[in-house]
Amino acid sequence: MNIDEQVALLMQGTEYGDEALKQAMAAELRERLIEAQQEGRPLRVYCGYDPRKADLHLGHTVTMRKLRQFQDLGHEVTFLIGNFTSLIGDPSDKDKLRPRLTPEEIEENARTYAEQAFRILDPTKTKIRYNAEWLSKLCLADMIPLAANFTLQQFLTRENFRLRWERGDPIYLHETFYAIMQGYDAYMLKADVQVGGTDQLFNIVTAARKIMTFLGAKPNIAIIMGILPGTDGVVKMSKSLGNHIPINTTAEDMYGKVMSIPDFVMPTYAKLVTRWLPDEVAAFEKALADGTLHPRDAKMKLAFEITANFYGEEAAQRAQEAFVRLFQKRDLPEEIPEFHAEAGQSVLDVLVNAQLVKSKSEGRRLIEQKGVRLDGQVLTEPNAPIPHPGVLQVGKRQFLKVVF
Template sequence: MNNRTHKINTNESLIDEALSRSVAEILPSKRELKKELQSGRRLTFYLGIDPTASYVHLGHSTNYLMLERFHALGHRIIVLIGDFTAMIGDPSDKTSMRVQLTREQVLDNLKTFKQQIGKILNFNDADNPIEFKFNSEWLSKLTFEDSVELASNFTVQQMLERDAFKKRVAEEKPLFVHEFFYPLMQGYDSVALDVDVEVGGTDQTFNMLAGRTLLKRYKQKEKFVITTTLLVNPDTGEKLMSKSLGTGVGLDLGAKEMFFKIMQISDAGIYQCFVDCTRLSMGEIAEIKKRLDSNENPRDIKKELAREVVSMYHGSEAAFDAEKRWVSEVSNKNLAQDIHTVQIGFDESIVDLIARLDIVKSRGEARRLIKQNAVKINNDRVNSENATLVSGDILHIGKKHAFKVSVVSA
């Protein structure tokens, strides 16, 4: 590709965000990659995904949003579908052999992949088109001789350094020879595409470094590896999104189902989801982090997350409707089962009521709660101490207190 036909943005602040947001590690070094990005040379970035299921989930969106940032800088982007490697089965983080898929199963799974990924990446950009490729184009043509040649670049000891393999050997669980071929095949993708940078989750580090080895061997070329953060519960270390476990929030879901599923994400994962799965600026997310660290109910912030994500894929109107459905079908239903009814006089103010409930020690503290956005009526923040209540309203005070209101006449 001719650099002169593509304007490369070398803005340092944009490069710094691209090299830090959702980034776990950059190999061989962040400094060297930043230098390349500031040189004005157009780099080729690629990301591979195996169609082992029929949907792309929010955990994958981390990588596509990262590619979007590099695409905005003017670089060449390739999305690679591992239609051949999916038939081998990626052993990364697997305690047993991954079930091998047939060619027919793989083709069925990938039918809507481009459409789903296209909700994030613009495949119709005429000025800097994003390329969509399949690794069967070259891997299916490799001969047995070619495979032996590839394998000669690695030792069994190197393969057994992989944590997943090491663990299976220690536990005397079967480790199949064909599983060693997966990192060779993924590594060869880098050679076939002649890339400069590969992007992938931290669970792909071994495979991506295999590509770095092969690119040096066959093209005498350095390849950078960017590993991205995985969406995990920081309290347990468990993945929040997994195709294998069926816990992913699929990009193919409708607005309502997507909103409802996001509301089931652990509170501990809210902040990372804002960083990895939205287009909000890091400045905006920093303010959200402050609210999470304060006394604000995380459920309300999670609703903002769900609204933001659903808006990205279905538009703001659909997100608003989905939120209303969630409040109606889930939130209010759960509250009605758990909360007590409180009576309020016809002319009693909300400040007087809060003070009377012994949640705070004075009317002044009640006013402060309102100013701190800690008081809500039917999930809407109370902005004035003159707010009125009617029978049936749900009054939230802070994180822990909720009451159903019953207005009594004088």
């Protein structure tokens, strides 16, 4: 790829909330790519991950997909595990204090992170670092001049801090350390580029660039990725909300869950979690918009691509064939009513509240007779939570699209 093609690919799916800032970052990226080419070196690129959970879903992989694009272009990628910043917890996307993890919890979660990440990243081209390596050595004499680069107003005007302030909820002093420490990470890694989500805008664009400049380094370039909506198409993907697509699952499950997303979020998924180049994404969007690609066929193409990312093309093909056997050849009705279930709501409650059965006893009897299926899989536990969004079939003729 030439420089302009690289910039187009690397800026694909980015969101800054400000077009001028986006153009400025694109211009800096172009300049840095030219400089690196002239110097005969790769760009140093990193993204930090706080291992607060051991299992990852598709939303966590958006930044990893971007790191892989940098790898494929020959750049140097560091997968930074925030085993020290996890002791605080990033407050950026929370409107309440994060619970503090113990070092033992962090170590256990971190153990599986790289293994899951290597389903996207090239392990032979990935450096793994832990930020306790340098952050644990900082003392007050180091922190005072770093902290002097920021005002309390800068933190208190951030939306999540502001909401807590207005509610009278406590904001703890140690939470303000997080952005400073993340900026120091970028400095210690001599980063040219830092990748993060939109919740990291302050930490990367303001804190990291300011800290690096203060310490005499060239500020890194912020590649800020959009947030992947969950299977409901609206809210950020989250396991706690039940709208997530796990990556440690089966090809059939992943394919089916992608097929359950609303049509209108397909372009977002195409930009954020596929291997498609900008011209392929543009062609996909155009075909959807002008009607030359049926939404069902578009979603199948998308589901195949995403599943193949993690399980390979043969497994994706088998998953697609299984989906066709279970759904398309069952002559599902063209229009299926939707039911908005609450996360954790039981199978039996959904049947009753959606008026698919007249009573709980009737619902239990149907489940015992294996007459209730979700995406073709028989549901056997009436009081178990509805496992995921999808098409609920009761008997032979009743269908309901369950969304969260």
